[in-house]
Amino acid sequence: MSQSTSTSLSYDFHTVEPKWQAAWDSAGIFTVPDVPPADRPKYYVLEMFPYPSGQLHMGHVRNYALGDVIARYKRARGYAVLHPMGWDAFGLPAENAARERGVHPREWTLNNIAAMRATLQRLGFSLNWDREIATCLPDYYGKQQKLFLDFLAAGLVERRESWVNWDPVDQTVLANEQVVDGKGWRSGAPIEKKQLSQWFLKITDFAQSLLDGLGKLDRWPERVRTMQERWIGRSEGARIRFSLHQPPAGLDTNLNAVEVFTTRPDTLFGMSFLAIAPDHPLAAWAAAQNAEAAEFVAECRRLGTSVEAVETAEKRGFDTGLRVNHPFMDKSFPVWIANFVLMDYGTGALFGCPAGDQRDLDFAHKYNLPVLPVVLPPGKDQADYTITTQAYAGDGVMINSGFLDGLSTSDARSAAITRLEEQGVGEGVTNWRLRDWGISRQRYWGCPIPVIHCETCGPVAVPDAQLPVELPEDVTFDRPGNPLDHHPTWKHTTCPCCGKPALRETDTCDTFVDSSWYFARFTAPHAPTPTVRAAADGWLPVDQYIGGIEHAILHLLYARFFTRAMHRTDNLDVDEPFAGLFTQGMVSHESYKDSAGNWLYPEEVERTANGVVKTGTTEPVTVGRVEKMSKSKRNTVAPVAIIERFGADTARWFVLSDSPPERDMEWTEAGVAGAARFAQRLFRTVSAIAARVPANTACPEEISAQADALRRATHRTIAAVTEALESFAINVAVARIHELTSALAEAEKTIAKDKDTPAGLDFALREAARTLCLLSAPMMPHLAEEMFAELDPKAGLAASQDWPQAEPDLLAATSLTIAVQIMGKLRGTVQAEPDEDPAAVLARAEAEPNVARLLEGKRIVKRVHVPNRIVNFVTAG
RNA sequence: GCGAACUUGGCGGAAUGGUAGACGCAGGAGACUUAAAAUCUCCAGCCCGUACGGGCGUGCGGGUUCGAGUCCCGCAGUUCGCACCA
Numbered sequence: 001m002s003q004s005t006s007t008s009l010s011y012d013f014h015t016v017e018p019k020w021q022a023a024w025d026s027a028g029i030f031t032v033p034d035v036p037p038a039d040r041p042k043y044y045v046l047e048m049f050p051y052p053s054g055q056l057h058m059g060h061v062r063n064y065a066l067g068d069v070i071a072r073y074k075r076a077r078g079y080a081v082l083h084p085m086g087w088d089a090f091g092l093p094a095e096n097a098a099r100e101r102g103v104h105p106r107e108w109t110l111n112n113i114a115a116m117r118a119t120l121q122r123l124g125f126s127l128n129w130d131r132e133i134a135t136c137l138p139d140y141y142g143k144q145q146k147l148f149l150d151f152l153a154a155g156l157v158e159r160r161e162s163w164v165n166w167d168p169v170d171q172t173v174l175a176n177e178q179v180v181d182g183k184g185w186r187s188g189a190p191i192e193k194k195q196l197s198q199w200f201l202k203i204t205d206f207a208q209s210l211l212d213g214l215g216k217l218d219r220w221p222e223r224v225r226t227m228q229e230r231w232i233g234r235s236e237g238a239r240i241r242f243s244l245h246q247p248p249a250g251l252d253t254n255l256n257a258v259e260v261f262t263t264r265p266d267t268l269f270g271m272s273f274l275a276i277a278p279d280h281p282l283a284a285w286a287a288a289q290n291a292e293a294a295e296f297v298a299e300c301r302r303l304g305t306s307v308e309a310v311e312t313a314e315k316r317g318f319d320t321g322l323r324v325n326h327p328f329m330d331k332s333f334p335v336w337i338a339n340f341v342l343m344d345y346g347t348g349a350l351f352g353c354p355a356g357d358q359r360d361l362d363f364a365h366k367y368n369l370p371v372l373p374v375v376l377p378p379g380k381d382q383a384d385y386t387i388t389t390q391a392y393a394g395d396g397v398m399i400n401s402g403f404l405d406g407l408s409t410s411d412a413r414s415a416a417i418t419r420l421e422e423q424g425v426g427e428g429v430t431n432w433r434l435r436d437w438g439i440s441r442q443r444y445w446g447c448p449i450p451v452i453h454c455e456t457c458g459p460v461a462v463p464d465a466q467l468p469v470e471l472p473e474d475v476t477f478d479r480p481g482n483p484l485d486h487h488p489t490w491k492h493t494t495c496p497c498c499g500k501p502a503l504r505e506t507d508t509c510d511t512f513v514d515s516s517w518y519f520a521r522f523t524a525p526h527a528p529t530p531t532v533r534a535a536a537d538g539w540l541p542v543d544q545y546i547g548g549i550e551h552a553i554l555h556l557l558y559a560r561f562f563t564r565a566m567h568r569t570d571n572l573d574v575d576e577p578f579a580g581l582f583t584q585g586m587v588s589h590e591s592y593k594d595s596a597g598n599w600l601y602p603e604e605v606e607r608t609a610n611g612v613v614k615t616g617t618t619e620p621v622t623v624g625r626v627e628k629m630s631k632s633k634r635n636t637v638a639p640v641a642i643i644e645r646f647g648a649d650t651a652r653w654f655v656l657s658d659s660p661p662e663r664d665m666e667w668t669e670a671g672v673a674g675a676a677r678f679a680q681r682l683f684r685t686v687s688a689i690a691a692r693v694p695a696n697t698a699c700p701e702e703i704s705a706q707a708d709a710l711r712r713a714t715h716r717t718i719a720a721v722t723e724a725l726e727s728f729a730i731n732v733a734v735a736r737i738h739e740l741t742s743a744l745a746e747a748e749k750t751i752a753k754d755k756d757t758p759a760g761l762d763f764a765l766r767e768a769a770r771t772l773c774l775l776s777a778p779m780m781p782h783l784a785e786e787m788f789a790e791l792d793p794k795a796g797l798a799a800s801q802d803w804p805q806a807e808p809d810l811l812a813a814t815s816l817t818i819a820v821q822i823m824g825k826l827r828g829t830v831q832a833e834p835d836e837d838p839a840a841v842l843a844r845a846e847a848e849p850n851v852a853r854l855l856e857g858k859r860i861v862k863r864v865h866v867p868n869r870i871v872n873f874v875t876a877g
Numbered sequence: 878g879c880g881a882a883c884u885u886g887g888c889g890g891a892a893u894g895g896u897a898g899a900c901g902c903a904g905g906a907g908a909c910u911u912a913a914a915a916u917c918u919c920c921a922g923c924c925c926g927u928a929c930g931g932g933c934g935u936g937c938g939g940g941u942u943c944g945a946g947u948c949c950c951g952c953a954g955u956u957c958g959c960a961c962c963a
Binding site for chain 2: 226357359521681684871
């Protein structure tokens with residue numbers, strides 16, 4: 001693709017951009033105090049902080065450009081704006097770099113941060129850089145250790161033996177949330193089950209609160225709230241203990257009863273089997289007794305992690321030969337091991353009611369188990385009602401159900417629970433899908449868990465005075481496993497309780513912990529305590545949080561949990577971290593392949609008369625789909641290259657221009673070139689006015705129609721851009737700025753050729769030019785400053801100006817075009833003054849030649865007139 | 878399978894129930910230029926018509942309304958999320 005020539009550029013971003021960045025910096029206008037000032041309302045704008053991979057990508061540019069528009073706009077509206085930036089700096093890529101290239105994770109990370117910070121600064125974002133934090137520095141993670149200890153003291157942390165998801169490639173434990181389709185979210189490797197001692201954060205303590213809180217988050221996207229609601233997964237039902245019928249000799253007495261969770265205790269009389277998970281202790285017992293059972297359990301474990309198993313989802317089971325007693329009837333039912341029962345939901349066991357559950361019905365059919373209908377749907381007759389291939393899960397009237405007969409489904413539910421409780425074999429309970437959060441990771445590059453294991457005292461908290469527990473620098477990555485564990489001396493210490501030799505915890509925190517409270521740390525980033533109450537309580541919650549939809553569940557849920565836990569431990573006094581959430585779309589680009597099928601970067605491709613070819617050759621290139629920019633498809637465009645070629649403002653303007661921010665946008669060469677053209681055009685237009693019209697031109701009493709029209713265009717644009725920004729319709733704001741620019745350029749031409757300038761046009765031109773500077777400043781701040789200074793060097797910084805106010809008198813047009821319809825079809829237009837006498841407008845509409853022609857011979861039965869908008873004649877005959 | 882969102886020119890998209898297609902990209906014609914670039918002007922939903930104008934148009938089928946891209950019902954397609962949740 002050809003390089004643009006710089007000779008014709010009147011606006012030289014290369015020199016202008018650094019100049020204004022320095023000016024903002026020395027004016028300190030993006031700096032705010034830890035405690036929000038009392039004279040203005042506060043506004044906290046936050047974009048999700050980046051992982052320092054080494055290079056900023058276009059998605060970041062879009063994310064931060066969007067946040068910067070909001071931050072600069074709110075600042076102009078008189079808010080004290082907190083807009084910080086930092087680095088989500090722990091994580092595996094740093095360790096991988098250490099393994100592959102021998103560079104220390106710390107050095108690799110800090111170098112990456114430096115490179116990415118430089119790019120962010122070149123983009124001119126209005127960030128309060130004094131507040132920069134990196135989660136990999138002891139100043140941050142030491143405070144995180146303090147929070148961990150606060151949580152531990154408050155009973156929000158537990159150590160448990162538990163089955164974990166083990167990623168054999170990354171050699172670490174993953175949370176349930178991080179296992180996708182049985183594979184690690186990062187490595188993609190099939191996950192194995194392993195039993196380990198793990199630290200858990202008790203997020204389930206707040207399950208109800210996290211659910212209830214969603215109702216108040218009215219500035220969150222509906223779908224994110226829905227996703228979280230489902231993830232938390234509250235369900236009400238009953239826990240029932242089924243005693244074994246004739247328990248076999250030698251069975252652990254704990255296994256004499258099987259506990260089951262159900263949401264449908266009303267359907268107990270329709271039971272025909274009991275099913276347990278392959279991982280259930282009773283299944284383990286059965287496997288120990290019987291080789292066939294063992295084989296079935298092993299098979300389930302194998303298939304459990306493969307995608308095929310999930311997709312084919314054939315219901316399979318194994319009859320253990322054991323039987324359980326029914327709580328309400330003198331009957332017993334078989335116990336099956338079933339592949340569709342999940343050990344980690346409910347109790348890992350269920351009772352099967354084939355008539356009321358499709359899955360149970362499929363299972364019953366496969367193994368010839370009885371099907372007894374117990375709920376009669378409304379409008380059906382019990383005499384001829386049967387269940388064949390479709391289970392009925394809806395409401396109705398109970399049948400075949402002993403003491404529940406005749407009750408409604410919901411009444412039967414409570415009656416059944418009452419009876420279970422009376423008999424002492426069950427109780428009503430609320431069950432949650434949400435699990436506690438296992439945070440232990442067998443990794444070096446993470447926050448050390450501040451605990452010491454003593455043979456005598458057990459796990460002991462590291463005393464506050466010994467924080468931070470710092471990562472050792474001298475580690476090796478020459479073998480698999482955790483370098484902290486391999487370190488010769490680091491883990492050896494003494495017990496803070498008894499003083500005897502003891503071992504440090506060598507696990508580090510899941511990196512999702514790091515990002516669960518950074519928004520709070522930003523309010524007092526250098527404080528000796530994790531938070532400072534006046535700062536955190538003053539700035540939080542974040543008023544506008546902006547980031548990708550991919551964090552809809554994990555990060556946002558963890559952050560909401562942390563906020564509650566920090567509240568409980570008096571680290572702050574809010575419950576919800578993010579009052580407003582905006583999820584922006586991704587940046588996509590065409591992808592290209594050469595004739596050999598290799599992916600090509602956009603800069604390796606050019607468009608010629610003969611089609612798309614490899615740059616400098618005639619080799620044809622296949623243009624593939626437009627997809628999310630990714631390294632693997634090589635369809636990326638580097639922000640640094642774009643900034644160098646077109647400038648920061650052009651890059652910012654383009655990512656904000658065409659597509660609504662919540663949707664994906666396509667990056668195109670033509671698009672960014674168009675943005676660059678517009679920047680130049682705007683600058684030329686405003687410069688011309690600055691050169692011709694003196695700075696303090698006054699507005700005369702009487703102004704010409706042309707001046708009046710321009711003033712009205714200016715004020716309507718102020719109103720439209722303001723409204724667009726308030727509703728995140730940045731692409732619409734961009735369009736309105738284009739329009740005013742065109743109107744201004746046209747008016748400017750008049751003054752250039754007319755000797756006698758129409759009255760007031762000078763003033764109107766200046767007003768429009770100044771307005772354009774201020775309206776475009778949130779998107780193209782450097783250009784705006786340069787133009788603003790040309791208009792009046794003494795006026796100060798554009799970034800310090802108040803947002804322009806639209807004058808209400810100038811919002812209405814002087815003359816309106818009224819559409820005239822006949823039977824709802826447009827047949828002409830007439831001019832009208834605002835709020836003109838309806839009779840006069842109607843008469844003119846009826847007389848409009850084309851309308852009159854079509855009305856001939858017709859009888860008007862109704863004249864609809866919506867003032868200032870439309871006329872519609874309804875005719876008959 | 879369940880749930881949500883979306884569906885408008887060649888493309889991205891705009892439109893408090895009131896002139897559909899603003900604005901941009903790509904395209905066409907012209908001006909300037911020795912020429913090109915840059916810039917500027919004009920055209921542009923589809924069909925018929927020299928034109929005035931007319932017909933058809935916001936995925937498809939219905940409905941409400943003087944008037945529907947917009948509201949309601951049904952259908953189709955696309956995308957995303959969740960997925961054996963007892």
